[in-house]
Amino acid sequence: MTFDDAGFGGADGSRYLPIAEHGLIGDLRSAALVGTDGTIDWYCCPRFDAPSVFASILDADRGGSFELAADVPTRTRQFYFPDTNVLITRFFSTDGVAEIQDFMPVVDESREAGRHRLIRRVVCARGTLPFRARVAPRFGFGSEPHTVRLRPHEAVFESPSMALALTATVPLERDGVDVWSHFKLLEGESAVFALDRVGGDVTPRSCPRAEAEDQFAATVRFWRHWLAGSRYHGRWREMVHRSALLLKLLTYAPTGAIVAAPTTSLPERIGGERNWDYRYVWVRDAAFCVYAMLRLGFTAEAEAFMGFLSERGILRGGGGAGGGAGTGDTGPLQIMYGIDGRSDLPERELSHLEGYLGSAPVRVGNAATGQLQLDIYGALIDSVYLYDKWGQPISSDHWEEVGAVVDWLCDHWDQPDEGVWETRGGRKDFLYSRLMCWVAIERAIRMANRRGLPADLTRWQRSRDAIYRQIMRSGWSAERRAFTQSLGGDLLDASVLMMPLAKFISPNDPKWLSTLDALGAELVSDSLVYRYDPEASPDGLRGAEGTFSICSFWYVEALARAGRVEEARLAFEKMLTYANHLGLYAEEIGPTGEQLGNFPQAFTHLALISAAFNLDRTLG
Missing domain, CATH: 1.50.10.10 (Glycosyltransferase)
Structure with missing residues (x-):
């Protein structure tokens, strides 16, 4: 079987990245797959075994996704920040270089653990680069309807089973029950998107650039401190x-x-x-x-x-x-x-x-x-x-x-x-x-x-x-x-x-x-x-x-x-x-x-x- 036989690169395959073209982030409670194109196409919240809110890896049309990418032709490279589970997706174009830093802060059993915050920090390292974002959750494995309430820098998606709040340092626009944003970053500038589970005593809360930088550093420290406990010093x-x-x-x-x-x-x-x-x-x-x-x-x-x-x-x-x-x-x-x-x-099939x-x-x-x-x-x-x-x-x-x-x-x-x-x-x-x-x-x-x-x-x-x-x-x-x-x-x-x-x-x-x-x-x-x-x-x-x-x-x-x-x-x-x-x-x-x-x-x-x-x- 060739990649063409499997559907990769064809009319159908263009809707799906190869499975290998993904990295994983998580907070020791749930996890998300991030494609090399910058799209989160799998995320279950608030637990590994919960119904998905993003599942376009299982259905490109009905599964839901969080797209975030440069809005011009680019080359991409994806890697983990050394000795961590912080994922970097870097975009290279003729006009600039920028990267998305994807991570989920690891917190204790305090109230913040219920937030399950997912942070997407976009940083322009060189030149200038336009970006586009589209956030389209589909609750309950794509089976639950939802509504969206929008303010300039905040969107709250509500379904019968769950509510998610998206905050951003760039303006958000509404498109039906989804939201999108177009923005441009100059060298040294950044933009932050934070997706939280909200409800009960967990309310929408913004994630300013300084806080995102602090959370990035704290998450890096957590993973490096944990890995420092390894006794393996071998060849691989x-x-x-x-x-x-x-x-x-x-x-x-x-x-x-x-x-x-x-x-x-x-x-x-x-x-x-x-x-x-x-x-x-x-x-x-x-x-x-x-x-x-x-x-x-x-x-x-x-x-x-x-x-x-x-x-x-x-x-x-x-x-x-x-x-x-x-x-x-x-x-x-x-x-x-x-x-x-x-x-x-119990096992069941999701025929939709x-x-x-x-x-x-x-x-x-x-x-x-x-x-x-x-x-x-x-x-x-x-x-x-x-x-x-x-x-x-x-x-x-x-x-x-x-x-x-x-x-x-x-x-x-x-x-x-x-x-x-x-x-x-x-x-x-x-x-x-x-x-x-x-x-x-x-x-x-x-x-x-x-x-x-x-x-x-x-x-x-x-x-x-x-x-x-x-x-x-x-x-x-x-x-x-x-x-x-x-x-x-x-x-x-x-x-x-x-x-x-x-x-x-x-x-x-x-x-x-x-x-x-x-x-x-x-x-x-x-x-x-x-x-x-x-x-x-x-x-x-x-x-x-x-x-x-x-x-x-x-x-x-x-x-x-x-x-x-x-x-x-x-x-x-x-x-x-x-x-x-x-x-x-x-x-x-x-x-x-x-x-x-x-x-x-x-x-x-x-x-x-x-x-x-x-x-x-x-x-x-």
Whole structure:
């Protein structure tokens, strides 16, 4: 598929920027995508999982946007202010150079936190440049009508569910229910737009130029102070730190939850149906994030996530579809939760939105909450183990909760499930699910032994060993000379790359080296890794997909651990070239190198951190 095939550059593609042509800003409560053309085309307020107010990335006509750009032909360049999540979009013309500084001030739990202020500061650095702005919110994913009240430098947009106030240091004009502005800046001049959520005791408040400059400096200080806590000093500092900043940006400060991505329904295949809502807390993704954060020395984020699990009773099974440890078809935990810990995330389709480049349906909510994915227990208990080891020793109450989960797992590990890839083609005996059940029980045994904690070790060890033997006997295909996707099967799956990473098998075991060769021959394309072949292994959905970026980083780590260090380094360096101009990744990489799927994705960036850390250690 070429970019023309996908719609980029054509009559339809001119309405949509490529997914990769965006940066992300946020305030640890919500986030916005800013295109390289200066348009905010995705913003949910006041939370990651709230209905959108700007969603033109999902429907150029009905989604709503905040356009801000030079009003003459220009070249643009977008970058982050060093070591921050403050985004700069610079415009170059024959008459001048100017830039938009986009950021959201990070505030505490005071009343100002409810403002969710988004600041767009335009600064002319050289010559003179005319600008145009158009602010066209579309509330409730473009389904709610709204009105606008206008004064010369202030507009208040009101819908049944929310009100937003736009203040500006330049005059605003009305166009129906939208507002616009044309203005010119001379060298050294600036203009400021501030968008606030208002209502209750949060009232419209202007953002003078001096205040915007102060807020810019304060936001830069916040991010730099946070990043200074990193212990990473390896070869790929810039990419690792950008990934860390992204993971922090996807953290919901009020609860410590970590969302999988800030977007919904960006397609895994242009024109396909693989479009999902990722604005929630996947137990697996968030647990792996804890590992990445702990590796870098950010123990506060790991502690906050542990608090999220504990305070909302998630470790006890509170809110899960099963209703408690040992009950229900899906076990004590759901695979995902809302950022406030809620368990009910009903999936529905927004038929009034055409989808990115016509890729319908647009979905909100996620029906995968009802799936059984046994691997989540391994990811979760491994993160608890690492936090207990590198952060703070877990409490006695936490240990009781861990023990109850492990006891449940000892009774339920030997059953088919939907698996790590959330297939919708029926349950199977996935090897990866068995592997992570082994991880859960093995890490719990380690904790019990290291700290002398009470546990039914005889039972736990018996279950752990039974899982190991089953994988080695039924998960190995003598014909393929490889570990396979499911027990007794012969299909390959990139998820088995986790076997040496999870310390289940030696990275130099002959069976593993043979598996690594088989994966390289069948699922790897110039260092990029497909997760499986959907034609050979139907997953209940139509169409092919791109390479899966987390699998590409797992492959790097598996190569390094197997002693194929130069090959691992080359694969890693190649993978870095597929990031966008800001160092950000979506979920997948398409046939022509384009980013596909929700963007940016935590899963990919946490795998980058792990691969960089372990490759650094191997290279010495």
